[in-house]
Amino acid sequence: MKFNEKFSKATAGMGSSMIRELVATTKGIPGLISLAGGFPSPDSFNKEDIAECYKEVVLESGNDILQYGASEGDAQLKEELIKWEEYKNMSMDEMLITVGSTNAIYYYAKTFINPGDVILCEAPSFLGSLVSFEAEMAELISIEMDDEGINIDKLKQAIADCKTMGKKIKFLYTIPDFQNPTGISMSAQRRMDLVELMAEVNIPILEDNPYSELRYTGEMIPSIFKIAEEKNLRGLVTLVKSFSKILGPGLRVAYAVSSEEIIGKMCSWQQKVNVSPGCVTERMVARFMQKDLLVKQIGIVNDLYTPYWEAMLTALEDFMPKTVKWTKPEGGMFVWLTLPEGVDADELFVKAREQKVAFIPGSKFFPKGQEQHNCLRLNYSYAKPDAIREGVKRLASIM
Amino acid sequence: MKFNEKFSKATAGMGSSMIRELVATTKGIPGLISLAGGFPSPDSFNKEDIAECYKEVVLESGNDILQYGASEGDAQLKEELIKWEEYKNMSMDEMLITVGSTNAIYYYAKTFINPGDVILCEAPSFLGSLVSFEAEMAELISIEMDDEGINIDKLKQAIADCKTMGKKIKFLYTIPDFQNPTGISMSAQRRMDLVELMAEVNIPILEDNPYSELRYTGEMIPSIFKIAEEKNLRGLVTLVKSFSKILGPGLRVAYAVSSEEIIGKMCSWQQKVNVSPGCVTERMVARFMQKDLLVKQIGIVNDLYTPYWEAMLTALEDFMPKTVKWTKPEGGMFVWLTLPEGVDADELFVKAREQKVAFIPGSKFFPKGQEQHNCLRLNYSYAKPDAIREGVKRLASIM
Numbered sequence: 178m179k180f181n182e183k184f185s186k187a188t189a190g191m192g193s194s195m196i197r198e199l200v201a202t203t204k205g206i207p208g209l210i211s212l213a214g215g216f217p218s219p220d221s222f223n224k225e226d227i228a229e230c231y232k233e234v235v236l237e238s239g240n241d242i243l244q245y246g247a248s249e250g251d252a253q254l255k256e257e258l259i260k261w262e263e264y265k266n267m268s269m270d271e272m273l274i275t276v277g278s279t280n281a282i283y284y285y286a287k288t289f290i291n292p293g294d295v296i297l298c299e300a301p302s303f304l305g306s307l308v309s310f311e312a313e314m315a316e317l318i319s320i321e322m323d324d325e326g327i328n329i330d331k332l333k334q335a336i337a338d339c340k341t342m343g344k345k346i347k348f349l350y351t352i353p354d355f356q357n358p359t360g361i362s363m364s365a366q367r368r369m370d371l372v373e374l375m376a377e378v379n380i381p382i383l384e385d386n387p388y389s390e391l392r393y394t395g396e397m398i399p400s401i402f403k404i405a406e407e408k409n410l411r412g413l414v415t416l417v418k419s420f421s422k423i424l425g426p427g428l429r430v431a432y433a434v435s436s437e438e439i440i441g442k443m444c445s446w447q448q449k450v451n452v453s454p455g456c457v458t459e460r461m462v463a464r465f466m467q468k469d470l471l472v473k474q475i476g477i478v479n480d481l482y483t484p485y486w487e488a489m490l491t492a493l494e495d496f497m498p499k500t501v502k503w504t505k506p507e508g509g510m511f512v513w514l515t516l517p518e519g520v521d522a523d524e525l526f527v528k529a530r531e532q533k534v535a536f537i538p539g540s541k542f543f544p545k546g547q548e549q550h551n552c553l554r555l556n557y558s559y560a561k562p563d564a565i566r567e568g569v570k571r572l573a574s575i576m
Numbered sequence: 577m578k579f580n581e582k583f584s585k586a587t588a589g590m591g592s593s594m595i596r597e598l599v600a601t602t603k604g605i606p607g608l609i610s611l612a613g614g615f616p617s618p619d620s621f622n623k624e625d626i627a628e629c630y631k632e633v634v635l636e637s638g639n640d641i642l643q644y645g646a647s648e649g650d651a652q653l654k655e656e657l658i659k660w661e662e663y664k665n666m667s668m669d670e671m672l673i674t675v676g677s678t679n680a681i682y683y684y685a686k687t688f689i690n691p692g693d694v695i696l697c698e699a700p701s702f703l704g705s706l707v708s709f710e711a712e713m714a715e716l717i718s719i720e721m722d723d724e725g726i727n728i729d730k731l732k733q734a735i736a737d738c739k740t741m742g743k744k745i746k747f748l749y750t751i752p753d754f755q756n757p758t759g760i761s762m763s764a765q766r767r768m769d770l771v772e773l774m775a776e777v778n779i780p781i782l783e784d785n786p787y788s789e790l791r792y793t794g795e796m797i798p799s800i801f802k803i804a805e806e807k808n809l810r811g812l813v814t815l816v817k818s819f820s821k822i823l824g825p826g827l828r829v830a831y832a833v834s835s836e837e838i839i840g841k842m843c844s845w846q847q848k849v850n851v852s853p854g855c856v857t858e859r860m861v862a863r864f865m866q867k868d869l870l871v872k873q874i875g876i877v878n879d880l881y882t883p884y885w886e887a888m889l890t891a892l893e894d895f896m897p898k899t900v901k902w903t904k905p906e907g908g909m910f911v912w913l914t915l916p917e918g919v920d921a922d923e924l925f926v927k928a929r930e931q932k933v934a935f936i937p938g939s940k941f942f943p944k945g946q947e948q949h950n951c952l953r954l955n956y957s958y959a960k961p962d963a964i965r966e967g968v969k970r971l972a973s974i975m
Contacts, residue, residue: 178811179837180688180780183746185712188687191844216644224638231630231856239623243824245615276675276850283849288587289579309848313584347582381579412577425642427855438578445590449708450682451675455854456826457630 187312196304196541199526203535210568212555213535215357215510218485221478222425223470230464231457238460246456248448249440250274250432254463258432261466262418265406270437273444274430276454278387278419281433282306282350284443284450285383285415289347290315295339297349297380299327301513301542301549303357306350306385316344317544324504326363327351329370336378348381353401354389355509358542358554362507365398372405376413381439387419387431390475392508393483402434412436420462422510422558423471423478430454430462482510488562489555492569498576510558513539515551516576522553525575534571586711595703595940598925602934609967611954612934614756614909617884620877621824622869629863630856637859645855647847648839649673649831653862657831660865664805669836672843673829675853677786677818680832681705681749683842683849684782684814688746689714694738696748696779698726700912700941700948702756705749705784715743716943723903725762726750728769735777747780752800753788754908757941757953761906764797771804775812780838786818786830789874791907792882801833811835819861821909821957822870822877829853829861881909887961888954891968897975909957912938914950915975921952924974933970 275281292314300319353363384401402416415435502515522538539552674680691713699718752762801815814834901914921937938951
């Protein structure tokens with residue numbers, strides 16, 4: 178029996194993931210070099226320690242962690258995270274463990290969005306979050322970026338425009354470190370300017386930060402959350418961090434920190450949506466941290482990716498025509514190429530596939546109707562350094 | 577900073593869980609016997625085999641299961657489940673693995689509900705699901721049950737009334753086996769009548785079935801899903817089953833089966849909400865099944881609970897006054913008591929707490945405004961048999 182005429186408006190309006198479909202068209206091509214996805218390298222997975230931690234926690238604490246657990250998340254894991262991040266004056270009620278970052282972002286969206294509300298985001302931005310906001314019937318307004326991150330003047334203009342038009346802005350979504358898809362990191366000064374502006378206009382910030390631990394050069398920039406903390410603006414920024422790029426996305430463990438007010442509401446959604454994250458896996462990660470394995474693991478991951486990143490930036494220098502520009506990330510997984518005006522990366526994708534190299538056309542990272550086409554994203558966390566170099570060479574040859 | 581004035585309507589209207597708050601008032605009372613919660617006994621947890629399966633799958637398949645996994649769920653686990661349940665002509669696209677049953681129910685709700693839509697449910701029913709439907713702004717209409725399950729005549733009447741009032745019914749939610757909170761199982765005949773009626777009026781059924789494997793006497797009744805299958809009505813029934821009561825709720829693994837149309841939409845929601853379930857835990861369960869441990873485990877669980885259940889039913893016979901009536905479940909975790917008219921179980925709860933015994937007042941299992949008060953739920957899966965007997969004795973003494 179068919180029931181599509183009974184589906185909710187949000188469901189009827191949902192498309193499938195364009196990026197997934199695009200990547201699917203490159204599957205099974207022999208010799209294809211994929212610079213398309215955002216998968217971490219399997220060589221980064223610490224199977225031995227993870228296997229051992231799983232076994233230990235189930236044997237030792239099975240009665241606790243096989244039982245129903247707190248919707249707020251595992252207390253042991255929270256304790257480790259608060260120590261690790263050196264959060265000051267943070268109570269357990271200001272942190273929520275979730276089933277990956279996307280899950281935390283979804284709860285935040287549910288907490289704030291009524292149909293028709295405006296969400297501000299960077300142009301371009303991470304599609305996985307944008308579609309979540311769209312599924313809650315939000316209107317997305319994307320703000321241009323420069324080398325230092327989101328453009329504050331353009332942001333002010335967008336906020337003023339919304340006010341004029343009577344539109345309700347609910348929050349700003351940003352990925353300040355090694356942004357997906359551009360690789361751009363927001364400068365410390367820009368973060369401070371952003372906090373100041375948003376506190377003034379009373380618009381909260383959702384800081385999505387899955388990549389900050391993947392730094393191969395340069396110095397760590399404090400999170401927007403920490404900058405707001407120093408100004409006693411708890412609640413202005415909700416920070417989401419993930420273990421996906423360090424321990425493995427298959428675990429589905431991330432966490433959010435914010436005010437007790439916002440975390441409490443996000444937790445109410447977790448109760449309705451998942452009851453709690455997987456308790457065994459939460460405790461496994463807590464054990465991994467208790468054994469001081471995390472600092473070692475981050476070192477291993479960064480040592481692994483540094484030559485991948487070098488191979489990408491070197492190959493771009495060596496092979497790309499002068500008319501192509503690209504960002505200079507100091508870490509993360511992605512670099513963003515800007516092609517001459519008029520070149521369409523969606524068309525280039527088809528030609529590149531014939532040359533057995535894949536990327537994601539830039540248009541896929543903009544809200545509907547706000548697309549740019551002369552741009553593309555390359556990944557440097559999955560294909561190995563030699564393949565990255567060869568892939569960039571093939572790509573350059575068709576430009 | 578406070579942002580409550582920016583919260584979505586659904587968020588602003590959310591209450592906290594009344595059952596959780598009630599249970600919290602009994603915590604820390606020394607000697608208290610809890611017949612309140614719905615927790616499985618920790619004695620049912622197979623820590624050794626689960627620990628070993630976790631270790632094995634991470635060591636052997638870590639590159640696969642620590643990576644991003646399918647939103648549809650782990651193919652190995654689906655394969656095992658299709659074999660286990662003897663589903664005929666079922667493709668992988670007709671099954672979705674989820675982060676527990678509540679998660680599957682949430683996706684189903686998101687697939688169908690627009691604000692103001694009507695959801696039909698049993699009176700009483702499982703509050704965790706009802707609040708999910710309410711969070712999507714649905715109107716709940718509860719239908720009386722008798723010893724054989726939902727009353728078909730009352731159901732027909734409710735459907736007719738909705739038609740008259742121009743209300744849109746989206747689906748019927750039912751727990752046909754050892755229902756929470758009543759312990760009632762829907763008879764085979766009633767299931768057939770229900771399928772016939774709902775096919776005729778074109779209203780789909782959400783069958784929530786976490787307890788059917790916990791049978792201590794009598795014969796298994798085919799699921800509503802299977803009855804509809806025999807009439808080639810794929811899609812009419814979406815069945816949700818869980819490992820929570822067999823392996824442990826802390827794992828957060830359940831699954832849904834339905835038509836490809838409905839499962840596809842639920843999967844699109846999973847992509848937005850969780851990306852995928854925890855891949856390591858999914859594969860651990862697959863391994864547990866591949867090693868033929870599940871049939872043994874279900875035997876162990878049923879052997880464990882049989883004396884719990886016997887203790888409950890015997891104690892009710894031995895101690896309860898003649899004016900109190902109760903259901904006669906053949907399995908599961910709950911029995912439902914009906915007190916004389918005018919007795920308020922919410923008031924009884926306070927007196928019982930003084931006598932150091934806890935239960936859940938029946939009113940908590942009805943939609944707002946449709947409460948009944950002379951009823952209550954007792955659990956027999958957590959307190960041990962001696963404590964169950966003593967708890968019932970204490971409860972009887974205050975009636």
